[in-house]
Amino acid sequence: MVSVGGILSAVVLLAPALGASLVVDERFQAWDRDADGRLVPEEVPKHLRGNFDRVDRNRDGFIDLEEHLAVVGLPARNTRAEVRLIPDVAYAGDGHPRRRLSLLLPKRPTVPEPLPLIVYIHGGGWKGGHHRDGARVLMDLVATGRFAGATIGYRLTDEVIWPAPYEDCRRALGWIRTHAGDLGIDSRRIVAYGHSAGGHLASMLAVREVGPDRLAGAIDFFGPTDLLAMQSQMSPDGLIEHDASDSPESQLVGGPVQEHPELARSASPIEFVDREDPPLLVIHGDQDRLVPFDQSKEFVKVIREAGGSVVFLEIEGGGHGGFRNPRIFEAVRAFLEHQLHGKGTSPISASLPHAPGG
Known part of the structure; x- marks a missing residue:
């Protein structure tokens, strides 16, 4: 049984400035290595540098905190009083620092237990990122009292190749299912959710897991789906040579892809699609310079041709x-409500601007 005695709450730091409250963004502070209050491209993680020019709204070559927060947004409310965090659970039992997960449980569930679970898988090109990053993504959803959350880590390509990251995700889900009763989680209602490499792994779990391990759905934000096609689909201004020996995909398979x-192919979700797969929500920007937009477009086409949802x-x-x-994000919430609670209607496919009023 998992002890919840050591539960920690997520912290939102607030500092007064000019008579108002200014959110101190921990990622901005961590990236701002020279502590000058602004980011240059070299300080931004490599997998996010493709967005630098768009975030730098005044085109001065720097990203200040205001520009950063305009993109990542402010927290809607302080949720630390509403969510219990159980950090760094060693799900594989081997002490490996990457094979850990954190659980987020509402202190006051607003629906009967057991609760459905949202499992977040971090991105980072299979070579970076950390499972703790997912707490920010899940916090507001768990704070509604309608969902439990888990954010899972996996070994990276500095030490393993495919299928180890996928097998780690499966093992983390196995640990959750084993302890679901103790945690008040419904193991039959699980949606996987991820961005970029995490979206890839979420989609892979959706199309590969069957029987009692079958998911209730998956949410894929711009994840790769067909590794062999990535370079041929890349736009002329793309930032990655996907067929190069040092590309994220090549590192994932242990050599030039x-x-x-x-x-x-064994690492490409598009290869495993069939009509029995759970419903997917796929979200992708049409100007993505890291993962080609056509990765999602073709994935969706294959799912529809197979009769999937x-x-x-x-x-x-x-x-x-x-x-x-x-x-x-309203569509994400509607998808979760529909798939995990049977409430409302699922969102419909649409073309949306990336920002309000766009």
Whole structure:
């Protein structure tokens, strides 16, 4: 049984400034290595640099805190009093620092237990990121009292190749299912959710897991789906040479991706689609310079041809994340409500601007 005695709450830091409250964004502070209050491209994580020009609204070559917050947004409310965090659970039992998960449980559920679960898988090109990053994504959803949350880590390509990251995600889900009764979680109602590499892994779980391990759905924000096609689909201004030996995809399969076609196909969700797969929500910006938009477009086409269920949100002018249109996140919530609670209607496929008024 998991002890909840050591539960920690997520912290939102507030500092007074000019008579108002200014949110101190921990990511901005961590990236701002010289502490000058602004970011240059070299300080931004590599997998996010494709969005630098769009975030730098005044085109001065720097991103200040105001520009950063305009993209990532402010927290709607302080949720630390509403959510219990159980951090860094070693789900594999081997002490590996990457094979850990954190649980987010509402202190006051607003629906009968057991609660459905949203499992977040972090991005980072399978070579970066951390499971703790997912707490920010899940916090407001869990604070409604309608969902439990888990954010899971996996080994990265500095030490493993495919299928190890996928198998780690499966093992984390196995741990959750084993302890679901103790945690008040309904193991039959699980949706996987991820961005970029995390979206890829969420989609892979959706199309591969069957029987009692079958998911209730998956949410894929701009994840790769067909590794062998990525370079051919890349726009002329793309930022990654996907067929190069040092690309994220090549590192995932242990060498130049085109020289490892069988392993690349085994790591491509598009290869495993069938009509029995759970519903997917796929979201992708049509100006993504890291993961080609056609990765999602073709994935959705194959799902529909197979008779599967998929909602596709094409984000006009959207890059590799940084979307600010609230309708996108309303669709995410509607999808979760429909798939996990049977409430309302699922969102419909649409083309949406990346920001309000776009």
